[in-house]
Amino acid sequence: MQQQVDYSQAVASKYPEQIVIGIARDPHGKHNPITLGWTMIVSHEPPMMAVSIGKTRYSLETFRHAREFVIAFPSEHQQGEAMLFGTKSGRDMDKLAAAGCSLVPACKIDAVLLADAVANFECKLVAELETGDHVVFAGEVVCSHLNDKPLNRLYTVGKGYKMEGVR
Numbered sequence: 822m823q824q825q826v827d828y829s830q831a832v833a834s835k836y837p838e839q840i841v842i843g844i845a846r847d848p849h850g851k852h853n854p855i856t857l858g859w860t861m862i863v864s865h866e867p868p869m870m871a872v873s874i875g876k877t878r879y880s881l882e883t884f885r886h887a888r889e890f891v892i893a894f895p896s897e898h899q900q901g902e903a904m905l906f907g908t909k910s911g912r913d914m915d916k917l918a919a920a921g922c923s924l925v926p927a928c929k930i931d932a933v934l935l936a937d938a939v940a941n942f943e944c945k946l947v948a949e950l951e952t953g954d955h956v957v958f959a960g961e962v963v964c965s966h967l968n969d970k971p972l973n974r975l976y977t978v979g980k981g982y983k984m985e986g987v988r
């Protein structure tokens with residue numbers, strides 16, 4: 822039996838929710854990471870992925886400026902980075918430098934990969950769609966990378982950004 826409840830109560834049943842890190846270059850050449858839960862694969866052929874970015878985020882400017890971006894799947898060992906990238910703004914700081922995480926240059930776009938992530942996908946922007954207070958960016962995956970070590974991905978498992986590794 823289904824009970825009618827508030828949207829916020831029903832949508833809280835979505836956890837665990839996968840986390841990705843989107844990275845795009847800003848107009849000053851700084852690569853800015855943002856932690857994102859709202860993401861999906863949107864095409865198999867060609868491979869495409871999408872993320873939903875709030876209109877108040879600095880990343881809205883960086884994704885629009887760069888027109889290309891990396892989507893990284895963080896591992897369970899990257900909770901600290903995911904929290905930093907998801908609670909601080911690139912308007913105020915260089916988040917990648919502050920995190921001190923290892924970076925690798927991307928192969929086919931002007932961006933950086935997270936060396937310790939489970940996987941990284943280089944994407945070229947194909948379309949954007951305004952959706953209420955967010956904007957969905959869809960990109961074609963032009964190059965993919967997988968860590969040679971077996972790693973668990975990072976998920977949020979409840980409100981308040983509580984994170985855990987889930988295989």
Ligand SMILES: Cc1cc2nc3c(=O)[nH]c(=O)nc-3n(C[C@H](O)[C@H](O)[C@H](O)COP(=O)(O)O)c2cc1C
Pocket residue numbers: 840853854855856857858859860873874875876877878879880881903904906907908909910911912977982
């Ligand atoms: C686990 C987690 C998931 C998040 N998911 C999203 C998301 O899907 N879309 C979004 O716009 N912000 C999301 N955020 C919030 C942004 O990461 C946060 O506002 C960030 O500081 C924005 O950085 P920026 O100003 O450098 O773009 C999430 C944060 C966390 C910790």
